[in-house]
Amino acid sequence: MNQPSNLEKTLSLVRELDKLKQVVRRNYLLDATRAENTAEHSWHAALSALLLQEFANQPVDINKVITMLLIHDVVEIEAGDTYIYDEVATVDQEERELAAANNLFGMLPEVKGKELLNLWLEFESRQSTEAKFAKAIDRFMPMMANYKSQGKSWLENKVSKTRMLEVNQIIADGSQELWRYTLSMIEDGAKKGWLR
Numbered sequence: 001m002n003q004p005s006n007l008e009k010t011l012s013l014v015r016e017l018d019k020l021k022q023v024v025r026r027n028y029l030l031d032a033t034r035a036e037n038t039a040e041h042s043w044h045a046a047l048s049a050l051l052l053q054e055f056a057n058q059p060v061d062i063n064k065v066i067t068m069l070l071i072h073d074v075v076e077i078e079a080g081d082t083y084i085y086d087e088v089a090t091v092d093q094e095e096r097e098l099a100a101a102n103n104l105f106g107m108l109p110e111v112k113g114k115e116l117l118n119l120w121l122e123f124e125s126r127q128s129t130e131a132k133f134a135k136a137i138d139r140f141m142p143m144m145a146n147y148k149s150q151g152k153s154w155l156e157n158k159v160s161k162t163r164m165l166e167v168n169q170i171i172a173d174g175s176q177e178l179w180r181y182t183l184s185m186i187e188d189g190a191k192k193g194w195l196r
Contacts, residue, residue: 006109011026013107014139017076023030026157032149038076042139045069049137054176056133068123068134071116075100075124075128084167085159093123126173136174141170147185160196161186 019040024089029036036044046069073081082093083130084119105117123131146153154164164186172179189195 009109023076023081025081026153028149028152029146030148031144032152038073042073043135045141052170055175058129060130060133064130065134072123086162133174136171139168139171140178143182149188154194161190
């Protein structure tokens with residue numbers, strides 16, 4: 001039997017990626033009319049990184065950042081979306097997502113699969129300037145959406161100000177400007193009663 005061609009292998013992941021549109025997140029659109037899906041989040045984060053790159057702490061390779069943001073949540077196809085403020089759900093998140101990354105990127109031709117897996121791992125470890133900025137954008141976007149939707153997801157999930165600060169302080173590693181903006185949203189959200 002013939003082995004699948006590189007095109008067939010690549011198309012198998014392309015088809016699988018369509019499932020990102022079905023992964024519903026706990027965050028809402030800015031107008032709070034509905035929850036966003038992971039495909040929307042990934043696209044919005046990647047485009048926002050392009051627009052906000054001047055606010056990175058250090059110059060970044062924006063193409064690398066965009067690629068990281070486009071692939072960072074591919075794992076949710078298999079691992080599901082883990083709400084970042086849910087301390088119980090985050091316990092095994094790393095293990096679930098790594099297994100999903102190995103499986104999904106493993107669908108690709110070997111060289112391309114390893115390249116994307118390594119980029120995904122770099123994003124997760126936040127060791128490079130690009131990874132720090134990409135992670136900052138990834139955390140900032142839901143913060144902004146929650147703030148603009150009057151804390152809808154925060155209220156539904158009883159998120160505390162303490163947990164909010166703990167989870168989002170890594171924004172500062174990639175962008176001090178976005179971190180200052182985040183702090184102002186957290187303070188205002190707490191004053192308005194959107195956070196415990």
